Amino acid sequence: xxxxxxxxxxxxxxxxxxxxxxxxxxxxxxxxxxxxxxxxxxxxxxxxxxxxxxxxxxxxxxxxxxxxx
Numbered sequence: 001x002x003x004x005x006x007x008x009x010x011x012x013x014x015x016x017x018x019x020x021x022x023x024x025x026x027x028x029x030x031x032x033x034x035x036x037x038x039x040x041x042x043x044x045x046x047x048x049x050x051x052x053x054x055x056x057x058x059x060x061x062x063x064x065x066x067x068x069x
Contacts, residue, residue, distance in 0.1 A: 008053045012046035
């Protein structure tokens with residue numbers, strides 16, 4: 001597995017964990033904005049990062065470019 005793929009997986013998992021924490025926090029604190037923010041972070045952001053990698057734009061992705069330059 002290439003280093004780009006490993007970094008993409010690690011970043012996606014980290015963002016998903018932050019999103020899941022926000023969802024759990026929204027249930028405890030009863031804050032609807034935390035729920036939707038957590039849902040966005042746990043689903044949309046990792047899918048977008050994976051999409052950038054899968055279509056071949058991983059070299060131009062600002063997240064991965066920041067890690068490797």
